[in-house]
Amino acid sequence: xxxxxARRAIDAVWRIESARLIAALARMTGDVGIAEDLAQDALVxxxxxWPRSGVPDNPGAWLMATAKNRAIDRSRRREMxxxxxxxxxxxxxxxxxxSERDLAAAADDEIEDDLLSLIFTACHPVLxxxxxxxxxxxxxxxLTTAEIARAFLAKESTVAQRIVRAKRSLAEARVPIEVPGxxxxxxxxxxxxxxxxxxxxxGYAASGGDDWIRTDLCEEAMRLGRxxxxxxxxxxxxxxxxxLMELQASRFPARTGxxxxxxxxxxxxxxxxxxxxxxxxxKALERAEALGRPLGPYALQAAIxxxxxxxxxxxQTDWERIVALYDALDAIxxxxxxxxxxxxxxxxxxxxxxxLRLLDGLADEPALAGYHLLPxxxxxxxxxxxxxxxxxxxFARAAALSDNAREREVLQARAGxxx
Amino acid sequence: xxxxAIVKGSExxxxxxxxxxxxxxxxxxxxxxxxKAGVMLAGEGLxxxxxxxxxxxxxxxxxxxxxxxxxxxxxxxxxxxxxxxxSFEEAVEWMKRCPNPHDEEGEIEIRQVAEAEDFGEEYxxxxxxxxxxxxxxxxxxx
Numbered sequence: 001x002x003x004x005x006a007r008r009a010i011d012a013v014w015r016i017e018s019a020r021l022i023a024a025l026a027r028m029t030g031d032v033g034i035a036e037d038l039a040q041d042a043l044v045x046x047x048x049x050w051p052r053s054g055v056p057d058n059p060g061a062w063l064m065a066t067a068k069n070r071a072i073d074r075s076r077r078r079e080m081x082x083x084x085x086x087x088x089x090x091x092x093x094x095x096x097x098x099s100e101r102d103l104a105a106a107a108d109d110e111i112e113d114d115l116l117s118l119i120f121t122a123c124h125p126v127l128x129x130x131x132x133x134x135x136x137x138x139x140x141x142x143l144t145t146a147e148i149a150r151a152f153l154a155k156e157s158t159v160a161q162r163i164v165r166a167k168r169s170l171a172e173a174r175v176p177i178e179v180p181g182x183x184x185x186x187x188x189x190x191x192x193x194x195x196x197x198x199x200x201x202x203g204y205a206a207s208g209g210d211d212w213i214r215t216d217l218c219e220e221a222m223r224l225g226r227x228x229x230x231x232x233x234x235x236x237x238x239x240x241x242x243x244l245m246e247l248q249a250s251r252f253p254a255r256t257g258x259x260x261x262x263x264x265x266x267x268x269x270x271x272x273x274x275x276x277x278x279x280x281x282x283k284a285l286e287r288a289e290a291l292g293r294p295l296g297p298y299a300l301q302a303a304i305x306x307x308x309x310x311x312x313x314x315x316q317t318d319w320e321r322i323v324a325l326y327d328a329l330d331a332i333x334x335x336x337x338x339x340x341x342x343x344x345x346x347x348x349x350x351x352x353x354x355x356l357r358l359l360d361g362l363a364d365e366p367a368l369a370g371y372h373l374l375p376x377x378x379x380x381x382x383x384x385x386x387x388x389x390x391x392x393x394x395f396a397r398a399a400a401l402s403d404n405a406r407e408r409e410v411l412q413a414r415a416g417x418x419x
Numbered sequence: 420x421x422x423x424a425i426v427k428g429s430e431x432x433x434x435x436x437x438x439x440x441x442x443x444x445x446x447x448x449x450x451x452x453x454x455k456a457g458v459m460l461a462g463e464g465l466x467x468x469x470x471x472x473x474x475x476x477x478x479x480x481x482x483x484x485x486x487x488x489x490x491x492x493x494x495x496x497x498x499x500x501x502x503x504x505x506s507f508e509e510a511v512e513w514m515k516r517c518p519n520p521h522d523e524e525g526e527i528e529i530r531q532v533a534e535a536e537d538f539g540e541e542y543x544x545x546x547x548x549x550x551x552x553x554x555x556x557x558x559x560x561x
Contacts, residue, residue: 008508009512011504012509012512015482015506015509207555216505219503219505223456223458224457225457226454227455227456227457229452230455230457231455277460279461308437314513348559370488
């Protein structure tokens with residue numbers, strides 16, 4: 001096996017094994033930082049040995065055994081240095097645990113518990129969202145610091161710092177590496193879902209960088225979501241988030257035109273939607289609904305996306321159902337943006353006059369002041385009512401508020417056409 | 420990237436012999452592992468080619484339907500997985516962990532799925548426009 005092939009094979013093994021490896025080591029050592037260091041040691045050993053010896057038959061067990069040996073070495077070295085001071089307690093305990101436990105022999109549910117604990121720890125609310133995002137991609141997604149930096153258009157040193165600080169914060173706050181109990185569960189799960197969706201949105205939003213990097217981030221978020229659902233199959237919001245991501249991602253191939261311009265949903269070529277992802281999204285949503293608990297914000301958004309996914313043409317969209325789903329979403333979030341979207345849906349379900357009346361009610365909403373989609377939506381409805389002059393004025397207003405050049409052009413053109 | 424892992428046929432799969440309970444369990448475990456790792460998008464096993472057919476295209480545009488079974492057993496497709504992976508090597512590594520689908524020698528072929536950009540310059544705005552015209556027509560016809 002030549003050097004390059006070996007490197008690629010090792011990278012592949014690493015992507016499959018590293019999260020479980022770090023998770024088990026984190027349980028044993030009680031510290032994600034130490035766990036990651038040990039896992040890295042094992043990776044370095046693999047990089048040294050596998051090009052010569054070939055990839056072992058059970059690479060996961062090999063990496064685990066190597067990491068454990070490093071842990072014992074370290075603990076012995078520390079032991080010698082501290083000379084049986086009281087600091088020794090934890091190290092000795094660690095050594096005992098390490099000799100007892102063997103990952104290969106560990107039951108599947110234990111591995112799953114470890115992985116879930118690692119995810120909850122990396123997404124702990126004691127950390128800022130961007131720290132949680134970086135740490136999760138590093139520890140669970142097995143991305144390198146350089147890859148994370150590239151994806152987020154940040155400097156590698158900045159991301160490295162962020163990860164170091166995050167690990168230190170977890171240690172200082174003595175965050176236990178465990179799956180939170182029932183009392184905390186909902187709030188902690190929300191924190192995990194927020195991290196996964198933030199990763200997805202970073203990829204989804206055209207904020208810069210090369211296309212493939214953005215798609216990669218979305219795929220990574222979807223992978224994390226699917227892993228989470230595998231670990232927590234009875235959480236409707238986890239399923240809801242997966243459904244939402246699959247359904248949104250199903251539109252990627254139709255979302256941009258040949259020149260890279262964004263194509264709005266009603267104008268998208270639906271034959272270009274990804275039907276594998278639509279099928280998966282609808283299935284995940286079905287599973288969330290089948291749990292029989294009230295749907296949360298992710299599942300509701302997924303249900304709205306599903307209405308679009310099921311419609312073979314824009315005219316077939318079930319707008320009345322979308323209105324009802326926005327009602328439910330509004331009741332949970334109370335978000336003015338949700339009410340704006342609801343008004344648009346009402347305009348399509350029951351007629352432009354009804355939609356317009358709802359939009360009028362949002363005119364003084366401070367959160368929507370300066371939000372270009374409010375006048376854009378008004379323009380849309382006014383145009384459908386034949387009030388072209390007023391519609392043109394709204395489109396012009398929307399154009400002035402938009403910070404996206406391409407969108408501005410489209411809005412100005414619409415205003416121009418109506419005059 | 421997406422990768423398709425294709426299980427090739429065997430004497431047994433072509434004879435319509437269903438896998439043993441042990442094999443089904445092993446394969447089930449493997450599938451579960453793929454799902455839990457977040458890499459499996461889809462996967463299915465196929466019935467023997469005796470229940471299949473081929474549409475054969477002549478050079479002159481003529482079409483002939485040929486019913487199965489087909490003889491080249493080891494070249495036939497007996498099943499597939501559609502995987503979403505970070506690299507081609509990752510798909511290879513996963514398939515190395517797959518239980519042998521048959522009780523005899525066999526193969527799993529691993530192929531990368533083409534994406535729009537792979538069509539390169541052939542996929543011009545004109546081709547795209549043509550696709551769109553066709554689609555519009557199809558919708559009108561409904």
